[in-house]
Amino acid sequence: MKKYLLLWDIDGTLVTTGKAGEIAMAQSTERAFGIKSDLSKVDFRGRTDTWIGMQLFKQLGLEPTPEHLHEFHEAYLSCLKEQLPLNHGKIFPGILEILEQAANRENCVNALLTGNLARGAELKLSHYSVWHYFEFGAFSDDSPVRNELGPVALKRALEKTGQPFSPENVYIIGDTPHDIACGKAIGAKTISVATGGYSKEELLGHEPTAYFDDFSHPEKFFELLGR
Ligand SMILES: [Mg+2]
CATH class of the missing domain: 3.40.50.1000 (HAD superfamily/HAD-like)
Structure with a gap:
């Protein structure tokens, strides 16, 4: 068959x-490193989370080391967990x-x-x-x-x-x-x-x-x- x-x-x-993913992504550099980044400057549609993170790192002058990426991913996941119930997705x-x-x-x-x-x-x-x-x-x-x-x-x-x-x-x-x-x-x-x-x-x-x-x-x- x-x-x-x-x-x-x-x-x-x-x-x-309902934007929970975007809001979480926008919050994550502040949560991980204490610095705000501007997600509106990144065309993230169809991109991977790691690729998006690397664009935000460029904005902030942060090296995309495995340690930084790990911190960023953990922060994103904790923000995402908070945001999913707060936004009206479907x-x-x-x-x-x-x-x-x-x-x-x-x-x-x-x-x-x-x-x-x-x-x-x-x-x-x-x-x-x-x-x-x-x-x-x-x-x-x-x-x-x-x-x-x-x-x-x-x-x-x-x-x-x-x-x-x-x-x-x-x-x-x-x-x-x-x-x-x-x-x-x-x-x-x-x-x-x-x-x-x-x-x-x-x-x-x-x-x-x-x-x-x-x-x-x-x-x-x-x-x-x-x-
Ligand atoms: Mg898609």
Whole structure:
């Protein structure tokens, strides 16, 4: 049986945290080092948490040493934990149905390919009660560069399922051009969705395999598989 690997982005694709993630990120240099940074000067959409941290370090003239990154990540995670219940986030339309159906199909595997730190991904997705859908993932902990996360996800898929996935059976699902680029980097199929802020025109300009305004019609998502 042909098996499909669904590699999901988190922010703007599965959920919006109602700015909890951004607020936590903006607070974290002050919590870690006592210095404020300006997150509004960083285009963080589709980037990894570590990459964003390194841009903030540049602003502050801080070296991105492993110790500084560790402090920054710990501060971010503690801010994120506080912010998630204070902001009005949500799961996007159709996502629960798609995750549930995919989990029940023998030919689909749900996993994550996200710029979040693994612990940040767990905090966010546990908050919205969908963390249990994902068997494994590739995270910012694996590389600060999103395009390097595809090979990590494929390697982990083989380890966890005992099965190699050829790229034509892998779908990278995300809301930014960076998600499309990281899918193309491994020859995977790419599904773009406009729930994260990038417009239809912007996303189509990067030629994803498929495009959705949102996932409010889950059957259309499943019609795509295997095409
Ligand atoms: Mg995203």
